[in-house]
Amino acid sequence: MIVKKGEKVKVESIDQKDWDKDTGQMRWYKVKKQNKTYYLSGAYVESSKKLALKKYDQAISYSTYWDDYYKDGYSKDAYASQIDYKPIKKEIYKENLMPKHVKSVHVSMDNFINNQKYIEKLKNINTIIVETKNDEGSVLYASDVCKDYLSDPSQATNxxxxxxxxxxxxxxxxxKNxxxxxxxxxxFKDAVFAMENPKESLTDHNGNxxxxxxQYWPSAYSRKAWMYNVELAKECADLGFNEIQFDYVRFPDGTASANSKLNFHNTYKESKVAAIQGFLQYAxxxxxxKHVYVAADMFAWPIVACDDQDIGQFLPAIANVVDIICPMPYLDHFSNGSFNIDDPVEKPYDTLYAFTKISDEQLKSIKYPAKYRTWIQGYNIDADGVKQEIKALKDTNYPDYMVWLASGDKKDIDRIKSGF
Known part of the structure; x- marks a missing residue:
């Protein structure tokens, strides 16, 4: 953490183009601390210490499970002290209006390009989500960004x-249609970036x-990894996308037992939750x-557990920043007995209903939560199961949905499309 809450800093300069003439808001302030230059977001800079120290986390609830693993007070520090819950109203871009209720499917770049006519005829679908960078680090269009962050950009663009x-x-x-x-x-799951930037990635203490x-993982603490992904996002915005959705915006799961052997390159001594929130604030x-909306995908279990599950994803912290929060409560990710349901896979309606009620309670803890749009399982399920998932979302007053199909091939969509 570069600057603590309530800390006074001297502004070195401002850039005129960072000034919003309509609101009077400065986007970035250039400041200096310990002979190093930093930029602070204007949205989180106050004019007095009193305002800077104002508490907004009184309604935030969290589990203290990780206190037993790390140290007493760890959870309060990770989920409250290092996190900014200042209420900031979400923007609506008049020239880029989001559908009132998003109904969508995920497709590969290949299907986005080659199956356009088929996709546009899908009943009840008004949104298409396309993979532009995959979890191997391949950028699936001819990006100009990679050359600035990779010594061999062809590794990402080939x-x-x-x-x-x-x-x-x-x-x-x-x-147009x-x-x-x-x-x-x-x-933050990107072997290409990690192999070319090991000092910015998850390693052992010998740098391996x-x-x-x-897969290899860039560290979510890495500012270079932040910049790389945000520059790709800005490029996608310039291509015409309405919204940017960050997936795998987290640390890898399952590292807790090996933390002492790992080097996350945590330069600023941040909690994992603070790093993820910081990245999304920056994005x-x-x-x-560019007047595009920002969305973040999120594991289901941190929401159920009411903590970050040691991957940096804490619902109120993320939902206070982004425009859309996208949880992933896939039926087959829940063990038998979850939500007192014998077999969640066999009970799509009950499972999604119970999960969404838990999410709703946590979203109420912040003043301006992100729009809630749920991923639903589209694989290993029939059309009636999809219909039950969607009905559960409607009955909890969160009717937006995104059907997860890895590639969105025609045969996979045909199997379930009557359930949309």
Whole structure:
């Protein structure tokens, strides 16, 4: 953490182009501390110490489970002291209106390009989510960003399927036909970035990259990793996407038992929750001038457990920053007995209903929560199961949904589309 709450800092300079003439808000302040230059977001800078120290976390509830693993007071520090809950009203861009209720499916870049006519005929679907960077680190269009962050940018772009010019044309066609287009960027699971930037990634104490979930991971503490993904997001915004959705915006799961052997390169001594919130604050600040919405995918279990499950995802911290929060309560991710349901896979309605009620309670703890839009399981399920998932969301007053299909192949969509 560079600057603590209530700490007075001297502004070195401001850039005129960072000033919003309509609101009077400064986007960034250039400050100096200990002979180093930093930029502070204007949204979180106050004019007095009293305002800076004002508490907004009184309604935030969290589990203290990780206190037993780390130290007494760890949870309060991770979920409250280091987190900013200042209420900031979410923006609505008049020239980029989000559908009142998003009904969407996820598709690969290949299907986005080659199955456009089929996708546009899907009944009850008004939004398409397309993978633009996958969890191996491949950027699936001919990006110009990679050369600034990778010594060998071809490692990221050698699987590119389309030029920027042609992708822009296709996005325009989708939008002309009434579709809202979302770019899904896998963020902190990226072997390409990690291999080329080991000092910015998860390693052992000898500097060797470490594999988790069959992959190398950039550290979510790394500002270079932050910048790389946000620059890709800005490029996607310029291509015409309405919204940027950050996936794998977390630390790898399952590292707790090996923490002493791992080096996360935590330069600023932040909690994992603070790092994830900080990245999303940075992304929101950088993308807001482009008038695109910012979304973040989130594991279901941190919501159920009411903590971050040691991956940095804590619902109130994330939902206080982004425009859309996207939990992933896939039926087969819940063990038998979850929510007192014998077999969650066999009870799509009951499972989604119970989970969404838990989410609702946590969202009420902040004044301006993100829009809540749920991923639902589209694989290993029939059309009636999908229909039950959607009905549960409607009955909890959160009717937006995104059907997760890894590639969104025609045969997979055909199998369940009558349930949309």
């Amino acid at each position: 699987n590119a399927m389309i030029s920027k010019k042609d992708l822009t044309k296709i996005i325009k066609e989708y939008k 009434g579709f809202y287009c979302v770019s899904r960027i896998v963020t 990259l470490v594999v988790y979930n069959d 929101k600040e950088e993308l807001s001038p």
